[in-house]
Amino acid sequence: MGRYVLKLDELGLEIAQIAFPAALAFTADPIASLVDTAFIGQIGPVELAAVGVSIALFNQVSRIAIFPLVSVTTSFVAEEDAIGRVSPEEEDSESLETGSTVNSENKELIPQNYSAEGPCKAKSPVSSFGIDKIENERRCIPSASSALVIGAILGLIQATFLISGAKPLLNFMGVGSDSPMLGPAQQYLTLRSLGAPAVLLSLAMQGVFRGFKDTKTPLYATVAGDVTNIILDPIFMFVFGLGVRGAAIAHVLSQYLISVILLWRLMKQVDLLPPSIKHLRLGQFLRNGLLLLMRVVAVTFCVTLSASLAARQGSTSMAAFQVCLQVWLATSLLADGLAVAGQAILASAFAKKDYEKATATATRVLQLGLLLGLMLAAVLGLGLRFGARLFTSDADVLHMISIGIPFVAGTQPINALAFVFDGVNFGASDFAYSAYSMESLCSLIIPCLFLLSSSHKFIGIWVALTIYMSLRALAGFWRIGTGTGPWNFLRNL
Template sequence: MFPLVSVTTSFVAEEDATSSSCTEAEEIEEIEMGCASDSEMEKLITQVGFSDTRKAKMEQKRRHIPSASSALFIGSILGIIQTLFLIFTAKPLLGYMGVNSESPMLKPAERYLTLRSFGAPAILLSLAMQGIFRGFKDTKTPLYATMVGDAANVVLDPIFIFTLHLGVNGAAIAHVISQYIIAFILFWRLSAQVDLLPPSFKDVQYRRFLENGLLLLVKVIAATICVTVAASLAARQGSTSMAAFQVCLQIWLATSLLADGLAIAGQAILASSFAKKDYEKVLATASRVLQSALVLGLVLSIILSAVLPFSSGLFTKDISVLQLISLGIPFVAATQPLNALAFVFDGVNYGASDFAYSAFSMVMVAIVSIICLFILSSSHSYIGIWIALCIYMTLRIFAGLFRIGTGTGPWRFLRS
């Protein structure tokens, strides 16, 4: 799902920048040619009514962005596929997750998963539209839509669960309704800005989306495998080690995701700048977001160093778990600058539409990191896992620096 958002953001930002440049060029050309004199314009304004003028303005504002139509089309198809998949495989999936056929949880869980699956098209469409708005550098609209949808979910949950006595089914229905509310708001706002229907099926860039989306899917899988291996190695060391590792890992990832805002902003600005071949702005944007990421990481590092030693008791009262958490806290705090830079480098790569390198480099980083995980966990136990994860984030930064530093791929302009 998230590869769809990232790919959409870059492609929409590129096309929006290109279309804006073309529109500006056409307007300048019309002015220079003197297509309409001041007297002719005044006469035209007096002849056209207020409603027609407003309609004309609305039509001018609406843009044709092929990537937007493509993202919605692909999001719809993926949503329908996901719905059908969950409906027909709900029982086997639950069995794989540990719910056996004799468990009293099976039927309620199966009904819940089946009902929730009907929200998949809305979720995929919402993600696609979030990517479109990000490409337009508009992050407010998705935020407001999500807030309204979440508020509706909070209100509907007790009504369906307790008032209507629907129980677990009510929770699923409330969630599905909230997802469609979010999708409706985003669609309503988007339809006022973009012509969502492509002129023909040939304009749907499904191949471009699928190729780059699959590359990002490979990247996500590689990153997920690396973290999953780390968790499994912690689990092999016992329940105490696993519990401490999960607490530290969730804090480590949650705080690092704060850098996603910088990555998204950098991605949208870089994509439009690359499309305009405004390389000065490309360099300025890349430098600024990376500097901001470093500052954010240092601030988070200081905050976590000060807060975590005194707040770890909120997660558990087990003394042995707390002791291991205290060993992980220095790594969680110290690596925040590394994490922030790693996430922002992802945004820089996406903004440059360098999806192939992003995927390839992550696979290489994951392979080296997994080897380090096995070696260091066997030699240094719990601490070794965290050392390996530090190496993992450092390698991600090195991969980003290497691409820019060598002036290869979309950064070839640095050589001139």
């Protein structure tokens, strides 16, 4: 099947139409962060390192809430939308029970007594007045309302947590009370945390649109916000003389703009006020979200620990690590576009019990992921040596960046496969396996990080991160390759 990897058949076009805009949206925010980094690098290496620690801390705390929320929302919405589009003649009494997952180990996403028309039936008086057309235009997707409620609550909690605990959290990250990085780091983190509610809400809404297989709307909103951020950066930082505070304010304003745009678009497509609280199905959201929360806490701890270990080696090491990490994540997130396409298409296929399409989709997105990773490795291996000067002119920092380039470039194929495997397994609603396997892997990586960073310093951290991503990819391959869990139907093919 390898020769069909780039074939633009019906499946290939469906993947491309979802993956390409999603990939661009995923990379827009890291690119905006890279622009922040480039502007801040012109102020000095201390400020660059300080903002690097703050961005790492903010992003990792955000991921604890964002990743479970967005992933569960995408699967819920894709399944509800798919089931809602299946005609009554095509449905059977078990479609909703087995559509969410064919693995008895996992809890169903959509309960047995749920009907895609269930919440809408409560609106029958409206339909009786002849407004069926409006009902069809504004879809009844309870998970969309659930995502917004949970996103708003988590955003407020995150903002409160980061603002009130900025100094001790930065101390934990290796920025001591006597460090010159503490002042600018605390200023940036406190101001940027004001945007946490907007970040959580916007990403929850992106999860809804991805469930509809619409990744263009989030792309347009994200680009509008990030272009605003890039324009405001030099104005606040240099014209108004706010320095790192200006960078944080520009970023916060851009995030609220993204949220407003997405909410405006979503209200045109979805009825966000279900007939009653029970239709929000918060219980199913929280059960599956907690499984992914376990997973993302493990992932977050590993990445945050690596940044903390780099910070403890000094501002030069941290500044170089920040640049390498931002590039590493920005390019690797291109593969997340394929992961989103795989998740949305697979969730819909499993809901309809179309296992032939599920198999073809998983195969295609994994092949594309490997190809993308190889291309990224070649581009970064050649380009980053010349592009590093965009972020800093400090000779010591540039030397450290050159040491990290082989790892940043060489791990791209591994990273791409790991991200795509995540999307494939989420599309199969295999949240339990994803959670428990990641917990096991991180229990091995944490001591590895301490050992290698102690013995080999900056290089040791990147060796440990390479091992970490390799194990993530291997875990995804094992699940599908052995035909276990939701993939047990593969044994009969």
